Amino acid sequence: QVQLHESGPRLVKPSETLSLTCTISGGSISSYYWTWIRQTPGKGLEWIGYVYSLGGTNYNPSLNSRVTISVDASKNQFSLNLKSVTAADTAVYYCARAIDYGEYYFDTWGLGTLVTVSS
Amino acid sequence: QSVLTQPPSVSGAPGQRVTISCTGSTSNIGAGFDVHWYQQVPGTAPKLLIHGNNNRPSGVPDRFSGSKSGTSASLAITGLLPEDEGDYYCQSYDTSLSALYVFGTGTRVTVL
Numbered sequence: 154q155v156q157l158h159e160s161g162p163r164l165v166k167p168s169e170t171l172s173l174t175c176t177i178s179g180g181s182i183s184s185y186y187w188t189w190i191r192q193t194p195g196k197g198l199e200w201i202g203y204v205y206s207l208g209g210t211n212y213n214p215s216l217n218s219r220v221t222i223s224v225d226a227s228k229n230q231f232s233l234n235l236k237s238v239t240a241a242d243t244a245v246y247y248c249a250r251a252i253d254y255g256e257y258y259f260d261t262w263g264l265g266t267l268v269t270v271s272s
Numbered sequence: 273q274s275v276l277t278q279p280p281s282v283s284g285a286p287g288q289r290v291t292i293s294c295t296g297s298t299s300n301i302g303a304g305f306d307v308h309w310y311q312q313v314p315g316t317a318p319k320l321l322i323h324g325n326n327n328r329p330s331g332v333p334d335r336f337s338g339s340k341s342g343t344s345a346s347l348a349i350t351g352l353l354p355e356d357e358g359d360y361y362c363q364s365y366d367t368s369l370s371a372l373y374v375f376g377t378g379t380r381v382t383v384l
Contacts, residue, residue, distance in 0.1 A: 188373075197274055198318070198361055198375035214369060247317055256365050257373060258308040260329065262317040 155180035157248050157263035165242075165270050171235040175248030175263060182206050182224065186251035187231045188259060189222060191244040199244075203251055204231050238270045275300060276362050276376035283382040284352045292379045294345040294362035300374060302343035305365040309338055309347045313358040321360070322347065354383050 161173035175187065189201040202212035204222040212220045221234040235242060245267050249259040277295045284290040294307060301307055306325050310318035320329055322338040325345065335350045345364075349356055362376035 197378055198363075200373040200375070211372065213372070252323070254324070256306050258306075258320065258323045258363065259310075259318075260320045260323070262319070265317050 155250065155261050157250065157261060159246060159248050159263045159266040161266065161268070163266065163268055165238055165268060166272050167239055167270055168237055171233070171238050171242060171268055171270070173233045173246055173248075173266065173268070175231050175233075177229045177231075177250075182226050182229045182231065186253050186257065187222075187224065188249045188251045188257075189233045190247045190249055190259070190262075192247065192265070193244040201233065201235075201246075203257075240270050242268070243270045244268065274377045275366055275368065275370050275374050276364060278360075278362060278376040278379045280377075281380045281382065283384055285384045286352055286354065288352050289348060289350045290352060290381060291349075292347045292360050292362075292381070294347070294364075294376045296343050296345075296364060296366075297368075298343060299368040300343075300364045300366040301340065301345055303367060307338065307340050307345035308363045309336075310361045310363065311356075311358055312361065318361060349381070352383055357381055357383050 156178045158176045165171045183206045186203045188203040204210045204224045219236045224231040245265045247265045248263045250261040251257040282290045309322040311321045312318040325340045326338040337348050360379045366374045
């Protein structure tokens with residue numbers, strides 16, 4: 154059974170870059186879309202973007218200028234970089250696997266990691 | 273601001289049936305895009321409950337069912353159990369300037 158695990162700094166200073174990695178175990182990164190989603194009390198669940206196992210990406214237009222999602226197939230990992238963060242980026246960040254059937258849904262989620270933006 | 277609106281809360285006694293609505297627009301549900309549902313027990317990650325409007329992943333009880341009509345969708349829970357308490361979110365695809373993949377505002381289900 155595929156499991157996902159987020160890792161990275163839990164505290165990031167304003168204006169710096171938030172970086173998280175999702176490690177996939179129990180399955181291969183190949184032939185799937187891999188997604189980052191965040192959750193805040195105020196905005197609920199927000200899709201950040203996805204990367205395909207071969208590297209193609211698609212991002213939330215509201216975050217597009219600040220987001221980069223990349224994949225490292227050799228490590229069975231994919232990563233999120235969100236630059237120029239503010240307090241509004243404080244959230245629980247989830248990585249998830251997206252099932253593509255022409256549309257997408259998210260069938261496997263990591264446990265999530267709370268990232269706080271504060272000086 | 274989510275483009276999919278859900279009631280903040282619903283409640284029911286054990287054994288009862290509750291429904292959760294998910295209201296969208298002509299840029300998402302009304303455009304024919306599917307609706308998916310997730311259950312989130314407080315303090316845990318969301319879990320896929322229904323995909324493609326009314327398809328249950330393996331392991332999800334048939335007490336959970338989904339439907340879609342026009343610009344809205346619904347999730348029904350029959351035979352309500354205490355372990356059904358939690359937050360429920362709908363999700364769909366949106367063609368407006370918002371995020372491509374959008375979630376509902378979420379509904380807290382309370383078992384009385």
